[in-house]
Amino acid sequence: MTAVAPIGEAAALADDPIVVVGMSVEAPGGIDTPAAYWSALTEGRDLIGPFPRDRGWDVDELLGLSARHGWGQVADAGGFLDKATEFDPLFFGISPREAVAMDPQQRVMLRTAWRAVENAGINPRSLAGQEVGVYVGGSAMEYGPRAAEVNEYSGYRAAGSALGAMAGRISHCMQLTGPCMTVDTACASSLTALDLAVKALRDDDAQLALVGGVCVMGSPAAFYEFSKNNALAAGGQCRPYSSEADGTLWGEGAGLIVLERRSRALAADRRIYGEILATGVNHNGGGAGIALPSAAAQQRLIERVVQRAGIAPEHVDLIEGHGTGTAVGDPLELEALSGVYGAARRNAPAAVGSVKSNLGHAQAASGMLGLIKVLLCGLHGQIAPTRHAQQPSDSVDWTDVGLRLPAAVEDWPDRDGVRHAAVSSFGIAGTNAHAIIAMPTETSDNNA
Structure with a gap:
């Protein structure tokens, strides 16, 4: 594995496009590699499953919402990550108690970023002190107890529930010194993060950029909201552009790509997956x-x-x-x-x-x-x-x-x-x- 290639003075910014040199993904169905993701896509696999029973959700109330006047049916279905509760805190230098207090979106994004950097052929530990940017699309998902109460996680909740920590954990763990931000434009968040990262690389604010998006539902709030709006798929399937579409269905997942200028990617002999022409x-x-x-x-x-x-x-x-x-x-x-x-x-x-x-x-x-x-x-x-x-x-x-x-x-x-x-x-x-x-x-x- 190699470190980030040094900035080349001869590279003309306008003629040196932004390319994708690494990627990683977590998706429902136990998927945690791009190869497994591709297999699921080409096989047309259904990755929808029942509500998780290990998150403390009142599943009986959820499934009974349609009995309330004006509320729509909630199917026992969604795209849920199998490993949302799994995490190795010590690997990332985090104590077990702090890890539990962390929004699981921070945990999933942290390990997804690590894998993406490795996929780019870079040792994540070699990036310490380098101007690497981190841009993460994410939204608050109501994880854990309220911060305004006394509990065993008091003292960890400020960072554990902060939106900014979805990106900040990555920069902190890898000791990156470039721009770092979590972007929340709801369902457009991760592509908005991509737009910001591309601009930063073009402005030479970073040598390398980690760009991703994450969703792990700490509560079933989205199901309640869309049941009240009668906008959930009663049949438990999301059917885009289909005559059988009857509403959306919530899912989870995480993805992250590694971006840099083409000249640096070629100098480091990295695989190039594609070029970001415009955002x-x-x-x-x-x-x-x-x-x-x-x-x-x-x-x-x-x-x-x-x-x-x-x-x-x-x-x-x-x-x-x-x-x-x-x-x-x-x-x-x-x-x-x-x-x-x-x-x-x-x-x-x-x-x-x-x-x-x-x-x-x-x-x-x-x-x-x-x-x-x-x-x-x-x-x-x-x-x-x-x-x-x-x-x-x-x-x-x-x-x-x-x-x-x-x-x-x-x-x-x-x-x-x-x-x-x-x-x-x-x-x-x-x-x-x-x-x-x-x-x-x-x-x-x-x-x-």
Whole structure:
């Protein structure tokens, strides 16, 4: 393993793109490697399971919410991490008592970051003192007792429950001195973190950037909220862009990628998974309720990111959409995607899908899980299927939108040695995020 390559004075910032050199993932179904994740995606595996019975949740009350007037049905289902309660604190220099007081999102993100750095061929301990940035998308998930009471974890709760510590734990443990922040734009968080990290690398504020997203539900609050809004999938499946979609289904997960400039990656002989051509973030800007998406705002953002990427929209063959499986969100998102990408591909529709069909809506981590899916598709030269794609939504005319839902694994031919893809996310507070990725075939290595 090698340390970070030194900054090269000759590297021209404008002509030295940001590339992905490492990745790691944790997903439901016991998945904790990119290879296992890819297998689950290509097999179209259902990673949804029953509510965990070891978190102190009142599952009987949850399943009985529909008996209350105006509340929707809650299925005994979600995409839950198998190893959310597992952690080796001493490995990371943390005492066992402090570890219990830590939000499990901090623990999961810490070990995911460690694995991603190793995946990049770097010894994490070799980064001590270096200007490495950490950008994590995450939201508060109500873990543990209230801080305003006396209990055995008093004194550890300030850092243990802090959003900033999701990123701060990584920088502290690895002794990194670059920018460090946790970003919360709800379900757009991890792609917003990506946008900030790319800007930091372009401004030369960091040599290397660790960018991720995490969601581990410390409480079932999201199920209560969406039951009251009648927006949960009563059938216990998230069906993005499907005529059978009946609401979203919450999930968990974590993903992290390692970014640096291409010149440094090549100098260190690192594997390059892909290049971040362009990113962008905007807001709906008012109008309908804050939780409602805006097709017009999403389309404006996508157009801007395509322009920044410097490619024709018809060159984007794969779109990893947000795809919540809701009657409002999916049609609006498809309208925006069709308005940019589909408009140029009426005769050769672009593939659109969402990993939420496998593992549910992992909230702040969803964009990063989708991005890693895209990188793996590029790595293997295949497009992974979206579950429940056999019956596409009847809210759009699929013969005219320039989009399609892949229901089985497909070969993905390159265009002059490059494959292009896009990833979208939008959050419940009105934030939209979008990214365009290029994956050169000569950098492919099927041993992720």
